[in-house]
Amino acid sequence: MHPPVSARLEAIVSLLLPCRALADVCSDHGLVALAAVQRGIAGRAICADLRAAPLEVARRNIARANLADRVTAVQGDGLAPFASGAVDAVVIAGVSGALIVRLLTAHPEITGSLTQLIAAPNQDADVVRAWALAAGFHLRAEAMVSERGYFFTIGAYRQGEGQDPLYEHPEWSAPELCVLGPLLVAQRDTVTLRACEQQRSRLGKLVARGITAREAEHALWSRACAALSRSGG
Ligand SMILES: C[S@@+](CC[C@H](N)C(=O)[O-])C[C@H]1O[C@@H](n2cnc3c(N)ncnc32)[C@H](O)[C@@H]1O
Numbered sequence: 352m353h354p355p356v357s358a359r360l361e362a363i364v365s366l367l368l369p370c371r372a373l374a375d376v377c378s379d380h381g382l383v384a385l386a387a388v389q390r391g392i393a394g395r396a397i398c399a400d401l402r403a404a405p406l407e408v409a410r411r412n413i414a415r416a417n418l419a420d421r422v423t424a425v426q427g428d429g430l431a432p433f434a435s436g437a438v439d440a441v442v443i444a445g446v447s448g449a450l451i452v453r454l455l456t457a458h459p460e461i462t463g464s465l466t467q468l469i470a471a472p473n474q475d476a477d478v479v480r481a482w483a484l485a486a487g488f489h490l491r492a493e494a495m496v497s498e499r500g501y502f503f504t505i506g507a508y509r510q511g512e513g514q515d516p517l518y519e520h521p522e523w524s525a526p527e528l529c530v531l532g533p534l535l536v537a538q539r540d541t542v543t544l545r546a547c548e549q550q551r552s553r554l555g556k557l558v559a560r561g562i563t564a565r566e567a568e569h570a571l572w573s574r575a576c577a578a579l580s581r582s583g584g
Pocket residue numbers: 376377378379380399400401402405427428429443444445446454
């Protein structure tokens with residue numbers, strides 16, 4: 352058996368739809384790739400990482416799971432190791448939203464042929480949503496996960512036609528929804544409410560210290576807390 356999958360990685364795997372070949376980009380340990388193949392979600396998977404040391408960990412996990420025939424590991428920058436059409440699904444998790452967008456935009460021939468993309472940034476989720484909105488990737492599902500005192504958002508995307516309708520909302524503008532997450536706002540779960548309250552509190556302290564540049568952001572998260580609380584959590 353491969354090592355246990357954490358709540359965050361579990362949420363990522365649970366959002367994956369069946370695919371032929373999965374690229375676990377910025378894979379480190381490769382646990383997402385392994386779980387996806389073991390559970391029959393991906394026919395095969397490739398772990399890709401910029402650095403050799405994390406790939407060694409991935410290779411050890413692959414060997415332990417006895418899945419070397421279906422899970423491989425390659426070194427390289429983002430999607431660079433992949434030929435066009437080699438994978439139909441990509442997961443990028445545990446890095447910044449800005450890096451996720453850089454890696455996806457560097458290889459439009461691969462990104463453009465994906466049937467699904469799972470992005471789980473550890474910061475700047477708004478940057479990923481704004482890129483996806485402009486690039487024609489529609490949000491299919493979103494999750495908020497709390498782990499070790501941090502909140503992580505996970506977005507599952509598919510290729511869509513025209514503008515993602517989730518961003519046409521009576522209460523929120525598209526830029527506001529890029530920050531908040533259109534499905535997270537709609538789902539109104541307690542973890543999302545706690546994440547909103549954390550943001551409101553963090554930004555409120557900055558505003559109280561006279562940092563007026565954060566006032567609009569603080570007001571947005573305060574509105575989000577009120578909207579999520581209205582639902583009764
Ligand atoms: C914090 S780990 C995330 C591991 C795993 N995806 C997760 O979510 O648990 C980030 C990994 O991204 C890799 N990485 C950073 N920049 C990269 C790039 N440009 N291309 C591929 N991998 C990269 C690092 O070497 C590291 O192993």
